[in-house]
Amino acid sequence: MKRVLSNKWSIMVFVLPTLVFFTYIVTIPIVKTIWYSLLSEIPAIAKDSHFVGLDNFIKLFTPARRNAFPGAVLNSLMYAGVSVFIQLPFSLILALLISSGIKGESFYRNAYFIPVVISSVVVSMLWQRIYKDILPAGLELIGLSEPKNGFLANSNTKMWAVFIPSLWQYVGYHMLLMYGALRSIPSDIIEAAIVDGASGPRLAWSIQIPMIKPMLKVCLSFSLIGSFKLFDTPWVLLGRDAKDLPALYMYVTMFSSHKYSLASSAAVFIVVECLVFTVLLNYIFREQNERQPGRARRLSGK
């Protein structure tokens, strides 16, 4: 048995294709991107390409009238904020409501999830029609007019017009994740709480929400990472040359302005941002896990 499972040849046949393929298509390009982000320009298009260290990153964050990157990062942080403080609580409320044994539980769950499986391109194009036809007509009916240049071009409304479809689309996803976690809380805990007189909001706040903390962490990291990577929806809604979010900035700098090093450093920045926030989340949630036993001890009077 052991001999069979540690046969070198068969191991190579099973594992090597994946490792080689993965390295060639994923790892090497990533390493190359990191290397390019440290050069003045990539060797393929500039002869005098040389190592410049972190200059590209400094350039990304140098305030200048034509530098759109700081604004793009701010926009993505704003999106992350909206997602964390509005989208997630809203999903949580939906999850709590439909898991409370309300009539039509599985119908609601299935219906709310539908937007998630639809391509975000389709979703964005539908919302484009909503912004261009339905909303202006609706505003006209109640005697208002749409903002100057329309929702998608007006600088006051366009970021919100971009955020809303993506927030709308993924409410169902977060709801389902939280719903699953809520359903897996042992029913005797809930029953005990009800016997003790907790109901509705109180039950949710003191029992259910603390018990699904691990899942809340998953949702948080999803929404944060999703905010920094957000691309499809704004790309469709704002058009080809928009640089209002980091991923859009990277795309335009890469394929329209052909500044490959600068674009590579933007890409590296996105990755680092994602990693930093993941580590941060882990740190925050670990601390809470460690704190709890202490609190329990205090409560039991030891």
Next chain:
Amino acid sequence: MKKMTFGKVVCQIFLILWLILCLFPLYYMFTFSLKDTNEIMKVNMLGLPRQWLFSNYANAWNAGKTSLYLFNSVIDTFVTLIFTSLLGFMSSYGLLRMRWKGQKIAMTYIMMGMMIPMHAALYPLTVTLLPLTKTHLSLIIPYVAFNLPITILIISGFISSIPYEMEEAACIDGCGVFRTAFTIILPMLVPAIATAAIFVFLQVWNELLLASVLTTDKVRTLTVGIKQMSGQYQTEYGPMGAGLVIATLPTLVLYCCMSGQVQKSLVTGAVKG
């Protein structure tokens, strides 16, 4: 008792309002794909179509190249699924069940790939795959590579629950590694592979970034195709709506047929990732 019912009614109203908000764009898509431009823009924005113009679908199907794009999307997705499932199964088996030095390191190495967004590899990948942009391979190759980690993660979660006795028995009966893996373990992992496949299907079918960079017109996928349509049909929205419906139907049908399975696979993919 009365207060309880009052609360329940408020909850129901709240849930129904969100339901309408959730389904409205879909309803809008289906109805406007059957209207003419005048109805869509002015006369009858929200109602059901007065005349059901199925010609919009014929229009989109022929003139808009939707049939070609649909075919391309189907091919890309199908081939990607075959390769992620096969490679995913083989490497998870090799990484978890066989015994060799460095298997933990190899596993961590692949799992790290999941943390990093596709953006980070975009430019070098484009250069590497540039010669292939006239073929389906230009998308299939990166799709397989980037979806392997999640496939391996999902499958390996299931593999660990299969007892070693299965393999021992097979081994005693004289099965080699390949026969054990493919005739004993593989059938037991079908649910896991299906879970992973649904996840990958939704990722690949809806992918836009790579598809817009790495395809030429002949191998363009539906997501990029319908995005172009918004420019192509500046004045005719009916056929555009038809294109949107065609792009959405496969995922919707899949979802309607097995909503439970789809939800399960997206949750598994999320929680493990």
